[in-house]
Amino acid sequence: GETSDSFAIEESLKELAQLADTAGLMVVGSTYQKLASPNPRTYIGSGKVAEIKSAIRAFEVETVIFDDELSPGQLRNLEKAFGGDVRVCDRTALILDIFNQRAATHEAALQASLRLFVALAQMEYQLPRLTKMWTHLERQAGGKVKGMGEKQIEVDKRILRTQIGVLKKELESVRKHRKQYRNRRFSVPVPVVSLVGYTNAGKSTLLNQLTGANVLSEDRLFATLDPTTRRVQMKNGSEFLLTDTVGFIQKLPTTLVAAFRATLEEISESSLLVHVVDISHPLAEQQIEAVEKVLAELDVSEIPKLMVWNKVDKVTDPEKIKLEAERREDIVSISALTGEGLLEFCNAVQEKLKDSMVPVEAFVP
Ligand code: GDP
Structure with a gap:
C-alpha cells in the first residue's frame, strides 16, 4: 500500500x-x-x-x-x-x-467509579462471547447434550445481567456522590478548567508544573480532597481549579467510550477546556482528531476551548511552531517541562475565563 x-x-x-x-x-x-x-x-x-x-x-x-x-x-x-x-x-x-490494573492503584477519589466501569465494560464485552462459547462446546459434544448448552447460556446470561444491574446501580450512587461533592465545590464560585488530551501529551506534567511553580500556589487541603484537581492561584489574586482527566487514545473501543462518559462527566461542567497536544509527535494531527472525536461524543460544544501546543522544546523548529501558534487564535505554545510559556498560558486561561464568567448566583445550589 x-x-x-x-x-x-x-x-x-x-x-x-x-x-x-x-x-x-x-x-x-x-x-x-x-x-x-x-x-x-x-x-x-x-x-x-x-x-x-x-x-x-x-x-x-x-x-x-x-x-x-x-x-x-x-x-x-x-x-x-x-x-x-x-x-x-x-x-x-x-x-x-x-484499566483493571490502574483501578487497583488509582487515587481514592476515582477508585470506586473506575473499578465499577471497568467491571461493567468487561461484562458487556463478555456477554455476546458467552453464547458463542457454549454453542461451540455443544457442537464439540456431538449433539449428545443438546439443549444443555442452551440452558447454561441462559443461566450464565442471567447471572451476568444481574451483576451488570448491580454494578450500574453502584456506579449511579458513586456518580450522585461526586455530583453532590461538585455542587459543594460550586458553592465557592471558582471556575473549573479541565485538561483534556491524548495520553502522553503532558497533562499531568502541566498540572504539576503550574501548582509547583512559584508564580502559583497549590491549595493542599483541596489536593487531598480530590488528587486530580488543584487550585491555581495567580499573583493578581484570581484563581481557578485545574483538573486532570483520563488520557485519550486512538481506537477507543465503543464499550469503553460509553464507560468513559462516567469519569468524563465533570468535563461538561467546566468553564473552559484546555486541549493539551504533544506538538512534537509525528502524528499530532491525528491525535488532535482522536481527542476531538471523543469530545464531540461528550456533547461539550458550548464550552470555550483553548489549545496548548506542548513540548515546543522538543520540535526541530521551535520558532516556526511558536509563530504559527501566535498567528492562530486560541492556541498557546508551551513546554511544560522547561516552564517556557507557562505565564502566557495562565494569562490566556484568565482571558478565556473572563469571556465565560458565570454569575455567582448560578453556582448556589
Ligand atoms: P499525560 O499522559 O498527558 O499526563 O502526560 P505526562 O504529563 O505524563 O507526560 C508524558 C511524558 O512527556 C513524560 O515523560 C513527560 O516528562 C514528557 N513531557 C511532558 N511535557 C513535556 C515537554 O514540554 N517537553 C518534553 N520534552 N517532554 C515533556
Missing part, C-alpha cells in the same frame, strides 16, 4: 506496544499484513499464522496481541493454531487489562 498508510499502521502498532508495556508485558516484536479483507477464521492469513508460530517458539512468547478487535471465533481459532498456553487477545482486552 501507500507509505503514509504503512506509517499509520506502524504508529498504531508502536502505541499498542506502549500499551502492552504499560500492562507489564515485554514486547519482543511486531508484524503486520495487508489483506484485501481479513480472514474470517483467523483474521490473518495462514502464512502469517505460521510465521508468528515460529516466532512464538523462538522467543518463548506467552501473549499475542492484535491491534483490531477479533471475533470470538477468530480468538479461539488463533489460540488453537498457536497452540500450548499462548494467550491471544485484542486491543480492547489489553486496554481493559490496563
Whole structure:
C-alpha cells in the first residue's frame, strides 16, 4: 500500500506496544499484513499464522496481541493454531487489562467509579462471547447434550445481567456522590478548567508544573480532597481549579467510550477546556482528531476551548511552531517541562475565563 498508510499502521502498532508495556508485558516484536479483507477464521492469513508460530517458539512468547478487535471465533481459532498456553487477545482486552490494573492503584477519589466501569465494560464485552462459547462446546459434544448448552447460556446470561444491574446501580450512587461533592465545590464560585488530551501529551506534567511553580500556589487541603484537581492561584489574586482527566487514545473501543462518559462527566461542567497536544509527535494531527472525536461524543460544544501546543522544546523548529501558534487564535505554545510559556498560558486561561464568567448566583445550589 501507500507509505503514509504503512506509517499509520506502524504508529498504531508502536502505541499498542506502549500499551502492552504499560500492562507489564515485554514486547519482543511486531508484524503486520495487508489483506484485501481479513480472514474470517483467523483474521490473518495462514502464512502469517505460521510465521508468528515460529516466532512464538523462538522467543518463548506467552501473549499475542492484535491491534483490531477479533471475533470470538477468530480468538479461539488463533489460540488453537498457536497452540500450548499462548494467550491471544485484542486491543480492547489489553486496554481493559490496563484499566483493571490502574483501578487497583488509582487515587481514592476515582477508585470506586473506575473499578465499577471497568467491571461493567468487561461484562458487556463478555456477554455476546458467552453464547458463542457454549454453542461451540455443544457442537464439540456431538449433539449428545443438546439443549444443555442452551440452558447454561441462559443461566450464565442471567447471572451476568444481574451483576451488570448491580454494578450500574453502584456506579449511579458513586456518580450522585461526586455530583453532590461538585455542587459543594460550586458553592465557592471558582471556575473549573479541565485538561483534556491524548495520553502522553503532558497533562499531568502541566498540572504539576503550574501548582509547583512559584508564580502559583497549590491549595493542599483541596489536593487531598480530590488528587486530580488543584487550585491555581495567580499573583493578581484570581484563581481557578485545574483538573486532570483520563488520557485519550486512538481506537477507543465503543464499550469503553460509553464507560468513559462516567469519569468524563465533570468535563461538561467546566468553564473552559484546555486541549493539551504533544506538538512534537509525528502524528499530532491525528491525535488532535482522536481527542476531538471523543469530545464531540461528550456533547461539550458550548464550552470555550483553548489549545496548548506542548513540548515546543522538543520540535526541530521551535520558532516556526511558536509563530504559527501566535498567528492562530486560541492556541498557546508551551513546554511544560522547561516552564517556557507557562505565564502566557495562565494569562490566556484568565482571558478565556473572563469571556465565560458565570454569575455567582448560578453556582448556589
Ligand atoms: P499525560 O499522559 O498527558 O499526563 O502526560 P505526562 O504529563 O505524563 O507526560 C508524558 C511524558 O512527556 C513524560 O515523560 C513527560 O516528562 C514528557 N513531557 C511532558 N511535557 C513535556 C515537554 O514540554 N517537553 C518534553 N520534552 N517532554 C515533556
